[in-house]
Structure formats: C-alpha cells, structure tokens
Amino acid sequence: MTTRRSFIQIIPLAGALALTARSALADAPKVDEKDPQAAALGYVADATKANKAKYPKYAAGQVCSGCQLYQGKATDAAGPCAIFAGKQVSSKGWCSAYTKKA
Ligand code: SF4
DSSP: OOOHHHHHHHHHHHHHHHHHHHHHHHTSOBOOTTSHHHHHHTOBSSGGGSOTTTOTTOOTTOOGGGBTTBOSOTTSSEEEBSSSTTOEEETTOBOTTOOBOO
16 A cells, blocks of 8 residues: 555655666767668768768758657757667767657
C-alpha cells in the first residue's frame, strides 16, 4: 500500500533519477559521421555540409534542432536523437531522416 509519506519520498527520488538520466545523456558520445549508420543516413554535424547531390531533399535551414526526432533543447549544442540511441547529434547537424518539427 502506498501511504502519503512513501509517495512523498518517491518524488525527490524520481527527480534525482530524471536529473541523472539527463546528465548521462549530456555525457553521451557524439555521433561520428563515419559511423556506418550515420554514413548510411548521410549524417553531418554541420548541416551546410549535407551532400546535396545525394540528398536533394535537403533544404537550407534544415538542422537537427528543428527535426521531430531531436530530443535536446533547441539552445543545446547537441542532444539525443531517436535514431541514434545513446549518442548525441549536433543541433546544427542533419541527416536524410530529417522530419520537420510539427
Ligand atoms: Fe538530426 Fe533528425 Fe537526422 Fe536525428 S533524424 S540526426 S535529429 S536530422
């Protein structure tokens, strides 16, 4: 049975876990452009270097921070991406899975 006291004890623990998870992600390694998955998706840490010949759907202004799959804050230099689990992508990066934020 969950008493009010035990519930109150859970709240700070949940907050601490959330902070730990966030700082763990902040320490996560950056995606390497040469990583096979990154290369297959044409990921670049600098969107302006996207291979426009190979990925004609790329349009100027498209960056990870504006992508639906980006999970960091727009102001962060890098953040997690749903495609690259356990790693961070550059907020100014781009890959062919880019999907504009709704
Ligand atoms: Fe960036 Fe979106 Fe590609 Fe992830 S899916 S690397 S956030 S463009």
